[in-house]
Amino acid sequence: MKKKVTWREKIGELDDRKKKAVARGVRNVTGIFVQSAEGSIMKGLDGNRYIDFAGGIGIQNIGHNHPKVVRAIQDQAEKYIHPSYHVTPFEPYVRLAEKLNEYTPGDFQKKTMLVNSGAEANENAIKMARKYTGKRGIIVFDRAFHGRTLLTLSLTAKSVPFKKGFGPFAGDVYRLPYPYYYRSGAKSQAEEDCLILKRITDFLQFEVPAEDVAAVMIEPVQGEGGFIVPSVRFMQGLKEICAKHHIVLIADEIQTGYCRTGKLFAMEHFGVAPDLMTMSKSMAAGMPLSAVTGRAEIVDAPEPGQLGSTLAGNPVACAAALSVLDVIVEENLVAKSALLGGKIMNAFSKMQNKYEIIGDVRGLGPMCAIELVKNRRTKEPATELAANIVQYCWKNGLIILSAGLYANVLRFLPPVTIQDEYLYEGLAILEEAVKKADL
Ligand SMILES: Cc1ncc(COP(=O)(O)O)c(C=O)c1O
Known part of the structure; x- marks a missing residue:
């Protein structure tokens, strides 16, 4: 037997x-x-x-395998799986872009590009910010995690296990402090915020002039870094500094977006509309999809043909993402x-x-x-x-x-x-x- x-x-x-x-x-x-x-x-x-x-x-x-998402994936797969947006565009991509332009914070004209992963969205946000401002420098923060491709790994902070042995990293990336009130030496949150905002202002005055800085990229709540939440005062102060110096504020909402924080997007808690926002993870309930959404003039800075990726904006993933938004509203x-x-x-x-x-x-x-x-x-x-x-x-x-x-x-x-x-x-x-x- x-x-x-x-x-x-x-x-x-x-x-x-x-x-x-x-x-x-x-x-x-x-x-x-x-x-x-x-x-x-x-x-x-x-x-x-x-x-x-x-x-x-x-x-x-x-939640895993929401029936509405499964059905949307099946329905779309039966129609066409991926003709590639760069060859023959399709409606689900356009519809999703319209919805993201509508749902993300910011009362201004927005546009969207879709890609495959969080890192790819962050890379593209940096490309847009550089092209728009004509500047190169990028400010990121202590403990940040923005991805594992070479540019985003350069933005990510932690050496072990993420960066060790993979250098040289991309240049023009500068790391500054992010409020961590539990471990701060300051007497109060307000003092910590003031110290850090002053550090950023001094940095732009004495170390790397604001004329050389294209973007600040920030996680509204640090994820990999330890679920660290900054104050409204800090985020608003940061926004003011960016606006004053023509620096693009990019919110990496890859982990914080899609109802993770009690709002659709975490930036809503701070009353700050970022110039660009990147999204992925829960956006398509596990299908590979990510987005950069933001001010139309920044998203449109790169010329036709300068952005893209063959598999990006896959219609099956778009169908999943559209049904995720429906589920969020209906439920x-x-x-x-x-x-x-x-x-x-x-x-x-x-x-x-x-x-x-x-x-x-x-x-x-x-x-x-x-x-x-x-x-x-x-x-x-x-x-x-x-x-x-x-x-x-x-x-x-x-x-x-x-x-x-x-x-x-x-x-x-x-x-x-x-x-x-x-x-x-x-x-x-x-x-x-x-x-x-x-x-
Ligand atoms: C805040 C944040 N940004 C970017 C990324 C990178 O996303 P991906 O792994 O899809 O490239 C992650 C992934 O954990 C993340 O949490």
Whole structure:
């Protein structure tokens, strides 16, 4: 009789094949092979059920495999998959551009270009800003993450694992501080904001003249950097500096966009309309798609033929993105997102009162995080404890991720559509993990 293959053997075999066939640099943190996914639940090949608080790093804000998105993808695939916009344009691209021009903040005429990934959108935003201003310099911030292509890797801050050994990097990129109130030496948020805004102003006066700076690129909430939220005062001050010096303000909303923060776009919290905004991740519910939307005169600065990419704006991905916007409106996901943020922050604050290792809880809407420390007074990062908590959660059916320079921040990106039942089950697993680590 043939011996029945167990799931452990099947996964072991698949893992061996993966190691032999796939570049090891393409890391996957959990090692859990997926069998199926729906809403906020994933099923592993191991037969286990997982509650998803990672959402594929923020690409599943409306939940896995929303039926409306699946249908839109199927319908479009039956019509045509990709004739390439550069050869024969198609309506879904145009319609999506119209919608993004309408939905993004800013009461001015806008235009949009579509590409494939977050990094590609950021690269194109820089091209537009340079062409428009005739300047070269780009200001980015400490801990920023803007992608992994050569230019965007130059904008990204963290050396290990992202940059080490990949230089030389692109020139004309300058890094300045971004408010991190929990770890700031300043007496108050206002003082920290003032110091940083002064540092930026001085930089433009004494180090690299504003006449040489084309753009400032900023994440409205730092993602990979540790879910760090700046103040309204800081963002408005930054906007003023940019406007004064003819510098294009680019908001990288690749992780913060699409209801992640309790608004459709995070910049809405700050009352600031960026000149250009980049989007991706949840925009097409996991289909490869990204966009640059912004002031028409900046988006139109490059001449015909200067922008593009053969696979960009794929109609199947556009159909998915259009249905995502419909779902957001029909299911009232902006309001749901704000509500979910409140529930999570409430749970985190209660946990902070109980467990010494929780140094800080912070977030904007349901883009929230817990920063772990060895000692609340010294704030020494508790990297190992964070790794233990994350591992415990995976083993117990909850997918979470860490972030931050020291990987001591637990970050949460659950689908905005998550049902309370799964939310509280997930939070209970998390609390159990924190409790064990706090001993
Ligand atoms: C804020 C931000 N910008 C850019 C990127 C890069 O996007 P992609 O991985 O699609 O190139 C990411 C990805 O995590 C991101 O979080």
